[in-house]
Amino acid sequence: MSKSIDEKKAKVEEIKEKMQKSQGIIFSKYQGLTVEEDTELRKNLREAGVEYKVYKNTLSRLAAKELGFDDAEKILKGPISIAFGYDDPTAPARILNNYAKDHKVLELQGGIVDGELFDVDRIKQLATIPPKEVLIGKLLGSLQAPVSNFVYVLDAISRKKEESQEA
Template sequence: MNKNRQIKEAKIAEIKEKMQKSEGIVLAHYQGLTVEEDTELRKNLREAGVEYKVYKNTLSILAAKELGYDGITNLLEGPVSIAFGYEDPTAPARVLNDFAKDHKKLELVGAIVQGEIFDAAKTKEFASIPPKDVLIAKLLGSLKAPLSNLVYLLNAIKGKKESEEV
């Protein structure tokens, strides 16, 4: 086996591993970004715990097909970058979409979220979902509110009965 083939097979294995570990994967066209813009984007993604890579489309397609993601073949056309979110499935979409609002050269192409393939429109919808910790905080807040109201009500009843006894 020649050296070039070994390198390609190693890259395919790397891409497959990243795809398997990822909760959310977002594909984006990045052509036209300046070096400064790309550096800023990579910094924002890193801060959000997202890994950002550019691979050859043919290698990405081969890795995706081996994992059963045949539907992303049409999304991997032209210069495409891949953002891998390992903990929060919406983080790559959220960061890339926020960046794309100010930098029109960046365009979301599609996503794979927990094994399902989505187009650009659905990917933008995922971008509007808050981070996991924010969703948990909202849930806890909504669970806490009725309990707080019950405690307030019981204290008010107790206070009223105590004032009537005096």
């Protein structure tokens, strides 16, 4: 019997560790997905660096409670899968939300993002945020535009001076 208890304690510690390392954690109901659909979903998540697991809810609730997420108990009912986003907090929400649009049996339940509990509506809002790389690209483009324009103006002034000197 103590072996079983030790195994459960080890599993709770594993879940806690994953929750602590994650920037974004999304809980979803997956019951009703076919094996092919589940495999496709797991592949999409894996490609984005998201870990997707199914744990016993009692163990997940214990881990969440030990980390101070007492309200997660409301979410962790019935068959729940957990997507852990380690690098990009929006990735699990974005992928699961997009997948749920085509596969109605997949239901987002809520999540934890940067240590804060999110309800389904906030998770769906989070899912609309582009990936970090896209945001960085947009920021760099925005920062580069004024410099490019300034260089263009300086070049135009230089050309105008050259034309006036030649004339």
